[in-house]
Amino acid sequence: MKGGVGKTTTAVQLAAGIAARGQRVLLIDADPQGNISHVLGVDAPATIRELLTGDATLDRVIVDGVRPNLSVITATPAAFALDSQLAGAVQRETLLSRKLQPAADAGRFDIIVLDSSPAMGLLTYNALLAATEIVMPVGMDSLALVGARQTLDGVREVRSLWPDRRLTLSAVVPTGVNPQTHAARAAMAALEADEEMSERLFKQGIRQCIDLTYAAASRQTIWEYAPQSRAADDYNALLAFLHYK
């Protein structure tokens, strides 16, 4: 629930990192900003919007071979209209999970990574209801902490409205960490003091690293652009924290 804290960056590096470890990954852009198609250089014939409106099949919106083992479903700003377009649809919050079911049944992917937007809109609900685990990036400032708590409120709401869904917090990920600053130390202390977040806190964090921005600008993952960078080290450590060796 906070913009620019590294959600897309983390989704892309985790998806690419897991794919590089040999698992079949589907990365889904559930944010109408549509950043993933830019960051990975994907040109798709149809997007998540057409999937949810029923104008395109799952097979048509999945772009295979974006990288070895990595497939992608993209978004574009046209998806901003989904909230009103689907206003009358039945169980519209679970559309995405139902549309993905054939891929799950066929065992087509080992894992699906969803990138969400900083707003609690229809697409975010769809992402939360398609997901079983949450990885929550948190920026190192007090507003990001407010956003993190709002996210957890949203998760609690989803759990109470759809009690049959399994939705666990797998990692709270401090991002853009500059350990020298007072703000970062204060934010880290607040995360450690929070009962719910401290339990799954990735204490090492993802340090500030400009290579992440350059990698995105050159449409590369951090593993491609700067495999020796501290961002690559930090995301490797996060993968290990999530049990991807």
Ligand SMILES: Nc1ncnc2c1ncn2[C@@H]1O[C@H](COP(=O)(O)OP(=O)(O)OP(=O)(O)O)[C@@H](O)[C@H]1O
């Ligand atoms: N650890 C980091 N160090 C330095 N820059 C970073 C780091 N992580 C992300 N960035 C940069 O910060 C900017 C925002 O990151 P990103 O797009 O991943 O955030 P987001 O949470 O997805 O934003 P939004 O809420 O708009 O979807 C990007 O330019 C990205 O390259």
Ligand SMILES: [Mg+2]
């Ligand atoms: Mg984003």
